[in-house]
Amino acid sequence: MSLLIYNIGLLATPQGQSARGGAAQGDIYTLKDAYLLIRDGRIAAVGQGMPRDYEGETLDAGGRLCTPGLVDAHTHLVFGGWRAHELALKLQGVPYLDILAQGGGILSTVRATRAADEEALAEKALDVLDGMLALGVTSCECKSGYGLDTEQELKQLRVTRTLQDRQPMTLVSTFMGAHALPEEYRGNREGYIDLVINDMLPRVAREGLAQYCDVFCEQGVFSAEESRRILLAAQALGLGAKIHADEVEAIGGSRLAGEIGAVSAEHLIAADDAGIAALKAGGVIACLLPATSLYLGKPFARARDMVNAGVPVCAATDFNPGSCPGSNLQLVMNLACWQYRLLPQEVLTAVTLNAAAAIGLAGEVGTLEAGKRADAVLWDTDNLDYIFYRFGQNLAHTVIKDGHIVAGT
Numbered sequence: 001m002s003l004l005i006y007n008i009g010l011l012a013t014p015q016g017q018s019a020r021g022g023a024a025q026g027d028i029y030t031l032k033d034a035y036l037l038i039r040d041g042r043i044a045a046v047g048q049g050m051p052r053d054y055e056g057e058t059l060d061a062g063g064r065l066c067t068p069g070l071v072d073a074h075t076h077l078v079f080g081g082w083r084a085h086e087l088a089l090k091l092q093g094v095p096y097l098d099i100l101a102q103g104g105g106i107l108s109t110v111r112a113t114r115a116a117d118e119e120a121l122a123e124k125a126l127d128v129l130d131g132m133l134a135l136g137v138t139s140c141e142c143k144s145g146y147g148l149d150t151e152q153e154l155k156q157l158r159v160t161r162t163l164q165d166r167q168p169m170t171l172v173s174t175f176m177g178a179h180a181l182p183e184e185y186r187g188n189r190e191g192y193i194d195l196v197i198n199d200m201l202p203r204v205a206r207e208g209l210a211q212y213c214d215v216f217c218e219q220g221v222f223s224a225e226e227s228r229r230i231l232l233a234a235q236a237l238g239l240g241a242k243i244h245a246d247e248v249e250a251i252g253g254s255r256l257a258g259e260i261g262a263v264s265a266e267h268l269i270a271a272d273d274a275g276i277a278a279l280k281a282g283g284v285i286a287c288l289l290p291a292t293s294l295y296l297g298k299p300f301a302r303a304r305d306m307v308n309a310g311v312p313v314c315a316a317t318d319f320n321p322g323s324c325p326g327s328n329l330q331l332v333m334n335l336a337c338w339q340y341r342l343l344p345q346e347v348l349t350a351v352t353l354n355a356a357a358a359i360g361l362a363g364e365v366g367t368l369e370a371g372k373r374a375d376a377v378l379w380d381t382d383n384l385d386y387i388f389y390r391f392g393q394n395l396a397h398t399v400i401k402d403g404h405i406v407a408g409t
């Protein structure tokens with residue numbers, strides 16, 4: 001099976017198999033009048049003009065911009081219900097963490113997720129994945145964390161596993177049992193942490209249900225010390241560590257990420273200089289979520305300082321029913337330019353190669369280079385700036401996953 005995509009007006013891609021920070025984050029290889037030759041779902045060659053003696057299927061790119069398929073490295077994809085009923089509260093100024101402390105927020109989604117059966121959860125998630133694919137997203141990370149007991153967490157992770165066979169996007173699964181303290185453990189934090197470490201994590205690892213473990217390290221949720229214990233236990237079982245750090249308050253999450261060599265630290269809205277230095281020292285990818293800042297009316301993370309400090313920055317949606325009920329990575333790309341002051345080239349790396357590295361896929365996707373999976377987007381334009389400059393409508397023209405056209409024409 002081969003496919004030649006020719007007449008690409010501009011091919012633009014980062015290069016390599018690992019995250020890029022500092023000046024290298026903005027290093028984008030470009031080629032005009034390019035082609036992409038695909039064999040058996042992988043990129044066989046990238047070149048200019050036309051390859052010699054090609055016989056097989058072809059696709060005329062019509063002079064369009066071609067980039068790698070986008071990677072959404074942070075979503076809470078599988079959940080029951082929505083939280084539209086919290087909108088008015090938020091508009092009236094009730095803080096996100098107060099809603100959670102009153103048994104709403106994440107805990108309200110936990111009730112809805114526990115009540116839903118696997119098929120209902122899967123169908124709802126498939127709908128979202130469909131929309132993401134049409135926007136050019138070809139790989140995506142999915143966190144659990146709305147079950148908060150062993151069976152319910154495993155249920156959520158099993159749903160994610162079944163989704164892999166029901167749609168084309170590559171999915172990476174993260175266990176996030178430490179997303180909130182469930183109501184039945186109120187007053188018994190130790191009991192719940194013990195359950196996460198000694199019951200949930202071993203089962204998740206044994207059943208191969210997740211590649212990563214994430215913790216919500218936040219004031220009133222899990223402390224840095226509790227997060228450390230959980231993440232060290234996860235690492236000992238072979239899972240990579242991720243951490244929701246400094247989203248609302250800086251309570252030591254970014255420092256912890258650096259100390260334990262987490263693969264990525266998420267949010268980092270309140271990260272200070274010491275936190276940024278710790279990320280750099282620990283080789284941690286900063287996974288920034290600007291749509292969440294927008295939605296919660298919070299400041300935007302110090303992305304410019306992070307890039308300048310040499311921390312590889314990735315940008316993702318954080319799609320979830322509470323702090324970001326939207327799954328549009330193209331909007332995240334816009335916000336990363338306008339609010340983070342990152343350049344289009346830097347943002348392209350943030351949503352492709354660096355995002356792939358944040359979920360362990362940088363050897364497989366995230367760039368347009370021979371040997372990688374053939375995941376690509378043809379855009380409704382011939383230049384890179386345009387897709388960061390326009391917003392509010394889908395600018396992806398054709399989406400290719402593993403060498404197949406999966407969205408668009």
Ligand code: NIG
Pocket residue numbers: 076105106109216244247292318320321322323324
């Ligand atoms: O990344 N902060 C913790 N988790 C999500 C929100 C989850 C929810 O509100 O349901 C986040 O913002």
Ligand code: FE
Pocket residue numbers: 074076244266318320
């Ligand atoms: Fe999140």
